Amino acid sequence: MTVDSSSLAPGTARRRRARGTGAPLTRSSGIGLGIALTWFSLLVLIPLCLVVIQSVDGGWTTFRETLTNPQTAAALRLTVTQALIVTVINVVMGTLIAWVLVRDEFWGKRLLEVVIDIPFALPTIVAGLVLLSLYGPDSPLGVNVANTERSVFLALLFVTLPFVVRTVQPVLMELDRDVEEAAASLGASRFTTLRRIILPSLAPAITAGAALSFARGISEYGSLVLLSGNLPLKTEVASVRILTYIENGNEAAAASVATILLLVALAAIVLLQVVSKWVARRG
């Protein structure tokens, strides 16, 4: 699953509306727009449409049956809830880590900067192996979460860690210290400044990071298959379910699950946009 990151950038929609009235395109911008749209269609729009069409190809019955299948329903429920919980945690922890990285000076800061990206850069199956050896049956820490829901949670937490950190960090660096000092001299406490000045400025970045993290969460496969054990009704996630359907030759059912994931991701992005606007306005 891919997330169109341009739709996450704050304010693009507003700007497009303001500028897009009447003025004819110049030739170069016309060509540019044409190329962009063709590229976008080939890579994103057409495949997505195909998936949706495929899911209802055999009539709505396949679609309905797939979703009412207890095993599939359980997999979808597990995927979405775990991704949600992980996203919420990432919003808090990611913002906190970004804050520490930008605002504080400490020994080993440069090292931490590099380490943050490791979950992102690591091939997911390698991440899976790392997690298995650390939290699996032979755990040196004595923590065994293999074959439980927690393994899914842990794997998702591991691979989605950098998203919020990396989206919030640049925005936080750009934030003027003057502004916080101005708020302080007007009588605002540290907490009020955080709530009314800093968070509204960070909201678009936090929601963008949250959207990326959620999308990655519901689509994750590699890092969790080893540790979770893929037990039906218990630790099986949606992506594993899709693979099973395809292996059994039931492509319509696989496409149905994919469509649901697609809708969930879209809903999440829209919801986060709304939340971001609301926080920014409340300040």
Place this chain on the structure above:
Amino acid sequence: MGIEIRGVSKNFGDFVALQDIDLSIPSGQLTALLGPSGGGKSTLLRIIAGLESSDSGTIEIEGLDATGLPAQKRNVGFVFQHYAAFKHMTVEKNVAFGLEIRKKPKDEVRRRVAELLELVHLEQFSHRLPSQLSGGQRQRMALARALAIEPSVLLLDEPFGALDAKVRKELREWLRRLHDEVHVTTVFVTHDQEEALEVSDNLVVINEGRIEQIGTPDDLYDRPASEFVLSFLGPVTRLGNTLIRPHDIDITRYEHAATATGRITRWTRVGFEIRLEVTPDDVLHPDPVQVIVTRTEATALQLHEGAQVWLRPRAGAETVVS
């Protein structure tokens, strides 16, 4: 009353920003802290506001000891060079911020904000975002925001430094008029001597963490206590063994009892004034002397590049022997 600063020192590592500063800033007046960049004037202002803590010394604001108080409790209005606007809030919300923090009733906030926006001539922009305003408008908004909390002192840190020359001049005059209306004790930091001379009631010249001189603009301009103050408040040049302002030199093409004589070796015309460089014939004082005359004077005296001229201080001119 006003602001009493006693024995304030501040170091940043090895760098001495302020060294044992004693200063009283009178109530209800507009005081300028003038000095070169890095001289410590901004640090002093930030210490008054509580945005920076001093290593030693005490600060008293309107009779209250503020030394240990955090910025939030000092009731000080602060205006920053780069506006420090709350970007996600409208102009109206920006100005209302301090009042909302103080939990004032809604209709009082609305009334007060409307008053202030009128005072800074921004009433028609109340629903705009700061990004939709020009630099000068943003700074006026910042000023209204600082005034909203009815501060006991208003502090401005190079308030016009980021603006272009024309707007800067307008805002300077406007600040002067505003102060005549509002009468809040105001301290502003600037490195622009013209700005300081034009706007302030009192001038404090600060250099290398020390106070060089305190007085009214006229005092300082006419009776500079040191070579530094003289040279900082305007251009100076050396004539004989004294320092003098270039426009205080009497220049003529006819021989008379002169301090120096020489040829005009440079001629720069800037609008109505002409800046001359005269290289003296005297081998003991070979450095060129700067002279400023108006264009009309130059025409009347029939000056031109290469002409032999005689120089002496004008009657009543201020000089510092060095």
